[in-house]
Amino acid sequence: MNNSPALSNTMGSRHNYWRQIFIAITSVAACFIYFDAIGPSWQYFDTYYWSRPANISDHSLYVNYARYQSIAELAIADNNFGVSWFFLSIADPYDEIQLFIVNIAFMLIAFYFYCKICLAFSMGASAYWAWLLNAFILYFALLINKDMATIAVILAVSWFALQRRFGIIILMIPFVFVLRQQLFLFLAFLLFLEIPVLGGKYKSKVAVVLVAGSVAGIIALQTFQFMALESLGEGLTGQITAFFLDETWLAPLGVPLRILLYIYDYASSIVPFYKGQIDAIKALRIPSIIFFVAITPSFIRALRDTGRRTDFEHYRPLFSVTIAFVSALLINPQINARYLTCLVPLLILLVLIVIHKPMYQRSLRKLPIRPNGLAANRLGR
Numbered sequence: 001m002n003n004s005p006a007l008s009n010t011m012g013s014r015h016n017y018w019r020q021i022f023i024a025i026t027s028v029a030a031c032f033i034y035f036d037a038i039g040p041s042w043q044y045f046d047t048y049y050w051s052r053p054a055n056i057s058d059h060s061l062y063v064n065y066a067r068y069q070s071i072a073e074l075a076i077a078d079n080n081f082g083v084s085w086f087f088l089s090i091a092d093p094y095d096e097i098q099l100f101i102v103n104i105a106f107m108l109i110a111f112y113f114y115c116k117i118c119l120a121f122s123m124g125a126s127a128y129w130a131w132l133l134n135a136f137i138l139y140f141a142l143l144i145n146k147d148m149a150t151i152a153v154i155l156a157v158s159w160f161a162l163q164r165r166f167g168i169i170i171l172m173i174p175f176v177f178v179l180r181q182q183l184f185l186f187l188a189f190l191l192f193l194e195i196p197v198l199g200g201k202y203k204s205k206v207a208v209v210l211v212a213g214s215v216a217g218i219i220a221l222q223t224f225q226f227m228a229l230e231s232l233g234e235g236l237t238g239q240i241t242a243f244f245l246d247e248t249w250l251a252p253l254g255v256p257l258r259i260l261l262y263i264y265d266y267a268s269s270i271v272p273f274y275k276g277q278i279d280a281i282k283a284l285r286i287p288s289i290i291f292f293v294a295i296t297p298s299f300i301r302a303l304r305d306t307g308r309r310t311d312f313e314h315y316r317p318l319f320s321v322t323i324a325f326v327s328a329l330l331i332n333p334q335i336n337a338r339y340l341t342c343l344v345p346l347l348i349l350l351v352l353i354v355i356h357k358p359m360y361q362r363s364l365r366k367l368p369i370r371p372n373g374l375a376a377n378r379l380g381r
């Protein structure tokens with residue numbers, strides 16, 4: 001029997017390939033079952049048991065924008081027009097199958113880059129299976145929405161940042177601006193954090209980016225009034241935003257508070273009810289919430305034991321993507337867990353990488369010298 005390393009690596013690659021195919025097929029099948037279970041469109045509204053099984057309100061808004069507004073009026077100034085125009089350019093807004101196919105394409109792109117990151121860090125089987133914790137993709141697979149494409153953008157940008165391909169990230173700016181205008185700042189923040197020529201200590205850059213996102217959101221709301229203050233409601237989020245509108249110079253102090261509010265809003269989905277009904281998107285977040293709760297002790301121990309800067313350097317680009325996206329979220333005056341949900345697939349992968357500390361294999365670049373032993377810990381091996 002031949003137990004050579006070459007044969008073992010070949011067999012491992014084959015198993016990995018078929019595992020990826022199976023997970024991709026499972027994801028598509030699950031999305032189709034969910035789509036078939038709650039369609040056609042008249043079932044997208046609340047039922048006796050389910051509340052908001054699909055994002056029909058945003059879908060209707062996007063269709064109306066593209067139907068009744070001109071590009072000249074809204075292409076630059078409006079954050080909803082770009083995604084409307086993009087979807088209606090390639091699909092019939094009243095053909096739910098076409099919209100479903102577009103979203104599934106974005107999901108497969110996201111999974112492709114997720115697998116590339118797993119492979120780059122020599123992650124084992126568990127990391128690939130962890131993709132299935134992102135059950136909320138069932139919700140994002142339906143109708144016109146920005147979220148599935150945003151997940152694809154985050155994971156693609158993460159891969160290109162690991163590869164130091166900043167030119168490709170810059171070329172993505174027009175698309176992300178059309179998709180979601182805040183994503184332009186997301187890429188700008190990421191480039192600021194990762195391009196060495198821009199100078200400055202990394203911790204200082206992180207602080208600058210977080211404060212810039214929060215302050216920019218308050219200033220933009222004051223200057224352009226792109227959102228009616230009444231829409232913020234009378235809850236804690238509305239009160240905080242109103243306070244910083246009056247006291248703009250204190251806006252940086254709101255950064256940790258608003259981040260905690262995002263985390264709280266996401267974690268509160270563990271109780272998935274809305275007006276006595278099961279809220280679909282909240283229920284679909286539960287697998288990822290259980291994962292984060294279960295793995296938090298191991299994650300904290302890993303952070304405490306890491307200590308060495310060389311460990312952090314392996315996954316720093318992924319951390320930079322996380323910080324840049326959170327900073328872009330802070331521009332929004334509203335706290336909405338749906339925005340943070342787009343980051344969850346990367347967060348799951350980042351947590352697993354931090355815990356197991358596998359060595360990053362630069363497949364297209366010469367691998368820098370790494371400390372001995374970092375490649376030994378491999379998830380699922």
